[in-house]
Amino acid sequence: MKTHTIVLLVQDRPGVLSRVAGLVRRRGYNIQSLAVGHSEQPGVSRMTIVVESEDVEQVVKQLYRLIEVIKVSDVTDDPIVEREMVVLKLNAPTASRHEIVSMCGVFDAKIVDVGASTMIVEMTGAPAKVENFIEVVRPYGIRELMRTGRIAMVRGARGQFATEYVEHAGPNGVPVPTTK
Amino acid sequence: MSETRTGAQIMCEALIREGVEVMFGIPGGAIMPFYYAMWEYRDKLRHVLCRHEQGAGHAAEGYARATGRIGVCIGTSGPGGTNLVTPIADAMMDSTPLLAICGQVGSHVLGKDAFQETDITGITMPITKHNYLVKDVNDLAYVFREAIYIATTGRPGPVLIDITKDAMQKSTVPNWDQKLNLPGYKPTYAPNRKQVREAVKLLLSAQKPLIIAGNGVIMSGATEELRQFAETLRIPVITTLHGIGSFPESHPLSLGMPGMHGWVHCNRAIQECDVLFNIGGRFDDRVTGKASTFAPNAKVIHVDIDPSEIGKNVKVTVPIVGDARLTLLALLEELPEREALAELHSHASDWLEHIRDLQEKHQGKQQYVNRANTAQWALPPHDVYEKLNRTLAARGNYRVVTDVGQHQMWAAQLIDWNAGPRTHITSGGAGTMGFAVPASLGVAIAHPNDTIWAIVGDGGFQMTNQEMATIKQEGIKNIKIAVINNGYLGMVRQWQELFENKRYSGTPLSGPDFAKLAEAYGWKGLTVEHADQVQEAIDEAHATDGPVLIDFRVEREVNVFPMVPQNKSIAEMIITEADA
Numbered sequence: 001m002k003t004h005t006i007v008l009l010v011q012d013r014p015g016v017l018s019r020v021a022g023l024v025r026r027r028g029y030n031i032q033s034l035a036v037g038h039s040e041q042p043g044v045s046r047m048t049i050v051v052e053s054e055d056v057e058q059v060v061k062q063l064y065r066l067i068e069v070i071k072v073s074d075v076t077d078d079p080i081v082e083r084e085m086v087v088l089k090l091n092a093p094t095a096s097r098h099e100i101v102s103m104c105g106v107f108d109a110k111i112v113d114v115g116a117s118t119m120i121v122e123m124t125g126a127p128a129k130v131e132n133f134i135e136v137v138r139p140y141g142i143r144e145l146m147r148t149g150r151i152a153m154v155r156g157a158r159g160q161f162a163t164e165y166v167e168h169a170g171p172n173g174v175p176v177p178t179t180k
Numbered sequence: 181m182s183e184t185r186t187g188a189q190i191m192c193e194a195l196i197r198e199g200v201e202v203m204f205g206i207p208g209g210a211i212m213p214f215y216y217a218m219w220e221y222r223d224k225l226r227h228v229l230c231r232h233e234q235g236a237g238h239a240a241e242g243y244a245r246a247t248g249r250i251g252v253c254i255g256t257s258g259p260g261g262t263n264l265v266t267p268i269a270d271a272m273m274d275s276t277p278l279l280a281i282c283g284q285v286g287s288h289v290l291g292k293d294a295f296q297e298t299d300i301t302g303i304t305m306p307i308t309k310h311n312y313l314v315k316d317v318n319d320l321a322y323v324f325r326e327a328i329y330i331a332t333t334g335r336p337g338p339v340l341i342d343i344t345k346d347a348m349q350k351s352t353v354p355n356w357d358q359k360l361n362l363p364g365y366k367p368t369y370a371p372n373r374k375q376v377r378e379a380v381k382l383l384l385s386a387q388k389p390l391i392i393a394g395n396g397v398i399m400s401g402a403t404e405e406l407r408q409f410a411e412t413l414r415i416p417v418i419t420t421l422h423g424i425g426s427f428p429e430s431h432p433l434s435l436g437m438p439g440m441h442g443w444v445h446c447n448r449a450i451q452e453c454d455v456l457f458n459i460g461g462r463f464d465d466r467v468t469g470k471a472s473t474f475a476p477n478a479k480v481i482h483v484d485i486d487p488s489e490i491g492k493n494v495k496v497t498v499p500i501v502g503d504a505r506l507t508l509l510a511l512l513e514e515l516p517e518r519e520a521l522a523e524l525h526s527h528a529s530d531w532l533e534h535i536r537d538l539q540e541k542h543q544g545k546q547q548y549v550n551r552a553n554t555a556q557w558a559l560p561p562h563d564v565y566e567k568l569n570r571t572l573a574a575r576g577n578y579r580v581v582t583d584v585g586q587h588q589m590w591a592a593q594l595i596d597w598n599a600g601p602r603t604h605i606t607s608g609g610a611g612t613m614g615f616a617v618p619a620s621l622g623v624a625i626a627h628p629n630d631t632i633w634a635i636v637g638d639g640g641f642q643m644t645n646q647e648m649a650t651i652k653q654e655g656i657k658n659i660k661i662a663v664i665n666n667g668y669l670g671m672v673r674q675w676q677e678l679f680e681n682k683r684y685s686g687t688p689l690s691g692p693d694f695a696k697l698a699e700a701y702g703w704k705g706l707t708v709e710h711a712d713q714v715q716e717a718i719d720e721a722h723a724t725d726g727p728v729l730i731d732f733r734v735e736r737e738v739n740v741f742p743m744v745p746q747n748k749s750i751a752e753m754i755i756t757e758a759d760a
């Protein structure tokens with residue numbers, strides 16, 4: 001099954017995340033990752049979902065049925081910047097610290113905490129690069145690993161602009177009703 | 181109007197502003213403030229107390245389907261809300277504009293498993309077009325407007341509003357003028373002209389074109405446009421279960437119902453046609469059979485207001501997103517002069533004649549009407565339909581509400597549907613047994629001058645018949661119930677007979693004496709055991725100034741034919757008992 005990266009603009013109302021997640025689940029599509037946060041426009045959130053589906057057109061159409069979904073773009077085949085973040089707690093006895101530090105340098109990873117026998121490192125990059133980094137540090141001993149969902153943005157002037165919906169989406173003195 | 185109101189008063193005024201006149205419901209702790217307020221508005225806002233929230237929901241659905249207006253049902257928190265789940269799901273499947281109003285526990289205890297707290301917005305998320313939890317009195321005026329707008333526009337559907345008790349009790353000055361804030365909800369009504377032209381081109385090239393008309397034609401009020409379109413192009417019309425009433429069956433171009441219990445000639449015509457024009461139907465699996473084998477020779481034009489329906493089950497050559505009526509008008513405008521239709525018309529009579537030959541060969545309705553093989557039965561169910569059909573046609577001003585099962589399919593097959601849109605009301609997509617009796621209550625309130633016949637099986641009747649008490653209490657006289665009593669969950673028994681070697685597991689069914697039950701409810705109750713008594717009973721029901729139930733004790737093990745076994749191609753039909 002093909003993996004698709006879909007970017008959505010949604011009205012920022014309570015419950016919108018569970019609506020999107022619930023819809024994708026009940027229509028039988030498999031979510032690999034989901035990331036959500038504010039967009040450039042107050043009142044509008046942006047989500048990136050990575051789904052497996054034979055029929056992505058149906059996924060897109062079904063997402064549009066949700067009242068709060070403003071815009072859905074399947075960007076899988078577009079030129080995009082894709083990012084994920086991983087945070088790792090590594091075994092770091094004094095003997096291996098030096099090696100870990102230099103490996104982090106190669107991958108542009110940051111050391112954010114150093115304990116007596118462990119280190120926390122943070123790394124951001126394209127999904128493949130994140131994958132690669134994890135494999136490279138695995139031999140040192142991963143105590144904890146945490147990854148964010150993927151986010152994606154189309155390169156160049158083209159894009160999906162929340163401000164285009166400003167007239168409707170903005171606060172504008174229009175209180176956003178409490179919804180769930 | 182800019183005075184302080186309680187939340188509950190705002191709810192009443194919001195409903196009145198949206199043109200709501202009647203609501204069906206049951207009160208309880210969390211919704212009591214709304215009931216307290218509605219007393220003040222009772223002249224404008226009629227409340228019908230039902231006996232079960234499921235009944236309230238179906239009654240609201242019946243009202244909505246019979247009018248095209250929003251149906252409103254009410255339940256309290258917890259079980260009140262969960263009892264509404266079935267009608268909400270039913271409304272979702274059949275695109276019925278329904279507003280469900282639920283009380284919720286106070287916002288200070290929300291999420292604490294308070295008495296009768298249930299997460300009804302969570303439960304109904306997949307079965308509503310949209311839903312809301314309102315915790316602030318200041319949101320009520322806006323949310324009610326938005327909810328009704330969403331329920332009634334685009335592809336209609338159910339919307340639920342759950343309101344905490346304190347939001348109903350608190351007061352505010354309502355703001356009725358807030359602009360709707362729905363950047364993600366912009367239904368498409370006008371079809372794309374380019375697509376319309378593509379459709380015309382395809383239709384003009386057809387030698388064996390066919391129209392399938394569905395619920396969308398009725399909901400958009402396009403029956404007249406459909407007639408004009410079919411007549412101008414001389415294309416025969418098939419009507420789905422929910423398309424019944426969109427095109428008169430007496431019309432020379434009408435073919436009848438397709439699908440699992442559709443007519444042989446309809447299914448054959450679908451398999452043979454070269455262009456299939458589906459307007460407002462969603463290619464449900466009960467219509468298509470095994471979808472990959474459906475209409476193998478056809479290029480498909482699919483008109484639907486919901487883009488997600490197009491291409492979902494059947495491959496489409498020309499997709500058109502739009503309102504059925506506006507699309508038919510656009511198509512009519514794009515049609516060439518009469519001379520240019522000559523080519524299309526030249527094939528029309530051959531094609532229609534071919535289909536009529538198929539119909540003759542496989543008899544269709546006739547097979548039931550001249551039933552030599554049923555002569556030994558005391559009361560064949562077909563007798564009931566035949567007599568009811570003739571009587572209704574002669575009397576006029578009727579609507580028929582059916583439940584789910586064999587009796588439903590016989591009604592669709594054996595009644596000549598010529599009374600126009602919204603005269604055949606049934607639970608199609610969800611197939612909800614128990615729909616008919618409460619739905620007939622809503623239909624009867626919407627159309628007090630029509631006679632409403634609820635045709636229901638003995639199984640479905642025993643699910644919701646308590647609404648007979650509601651009907652009595654409300655003084656409704658124009659409902660007549662025909663129980664097609666076969667002592668079985670008949671449709672399931674049929675599958676067991678045909679595909680499971682007559683293992684009648686969990687299908688034989690007894691019941692009380694339904695006529696006596698009716699009398700206990702203050703109705704007139706009649707029992708018919710023999711074919712000679714059918715007409716007399718129907719006439720007596722019509723002559724009675726009040727609700728009447730007739731218990732038709734029909735032959736028990738009769739099957740609905742023709743039939744396409746589940747997941748089979750519609751080309752593989754069991755046509756009569758002899759093929760089974």
Ligand SMILES: Cc1ncc(C[n+]2csc(CCOP(=O)(O)OP(=O)(O)O)c2C)c(N)n1
Pocket residue numbers: 583584585586587588611612613614636637638639640641664666668669670671672
């Ligand atoms: C609520 C509900 N439960 C179960 C079913 C499954 N079902 C479909 S038809 C049918 C039999 C209906 O029996 P009855 O109401 O007597 O009608 P008949 O088929 O005998 O005419 C059943 C059980 C259903 N459709 N709805």
Ligand SMILES: [Mg+2]
Pocket residue numbers: 585637638639664665666667668669670
């Ligand atoms: Mg039965």
